[in-house]
């Protein structure tokens with residue numbers, strides 16, 4: 564009985580969901596390069612378009628009451644960077660992603676819309692941001708921390724480039740607490756999403772990895788603790804998307820100058 568339960572669990576675990584370090588980074592880069600062309604369409608289908616509102620909320624929470632430049636880390640096709648650029652508080656926006664394929668897509672999107680303030684998309688690694696300390700008033704990351712080979716390092720980099728009094732905001736899928744909602748959403752995530760991934764993006768494996776990567780990610784309280792441990796103050800979060808998504812934010816205090 565124990566053996567068959569273990570075998571069943573093993574069958575359900577995506578072979579890549581437990582990868583770490585450079586192996587994970589290589590897998591993630593290959594995955595997103597393959598699906599970059601259908602990435603936006605998949606997001607719209609999987610969330611019924613709700614991801615756009617979540618990204619606007621993230622930009623609002625990040626920028627509120629501040630004044631100056633912003634960075635969106637692992638920006639993908641640039642939705643969050645565009646949401647930041649649309650905020651009256653933000654004068655200049657940088658979107659950074661590891662993959663040139665994503666930067667190309669983001670630039671196509673930016674060119675199609677008129678923005679009063681400049682947006683620059685750059686390739687770069689979230690684990691080693693090519694910017695000096697205290698360069699931005701706020702930093703955001705959407706649906707990317709799960710994919711990082713070193714989550715703490717990625718967050719520490721976001722904190723580093725934000726100036727004291729500035730804000731870090733994280734939008735991320737989050738493991739759901741056990742309960743009725745989780746019973747409803749689990750089959751959707753693990754069963755339906757990979758099928759849509761196969762039909763629309765031609766890549767079932769990438770969209771089997773997605774729910775598995777959520778299962779392997781820390782819960783919302785754990786992420787809040789990590790942010791506090793990195794020196795952010797006033798850390799809070801709210802759940803979105805029926806509890807499937809968490810939006811965390813916190814402020815960099817003056818004490819962070821010594822970090």
Ligand SMILES: C[S@@+](CC[C@H](N)C(=O)[O-])C[C@H]1O[C@@H](n2cnc3c(N)ncnc32)[C@H](O)[C@@H]1O
Nearest residue numbers: 595637638639660661662665688689705706707
């Ligand atoms: C799920 S997508 C999220 C894209 C976008 N933020 C959004 O909300 O739609 C994850 C993105 O993280 C990027 N990424 C993964 N590892 C990265 C790293 N080490 N540095 C920068 N970007 C990275 C991928 O290329 C991909 O575009």
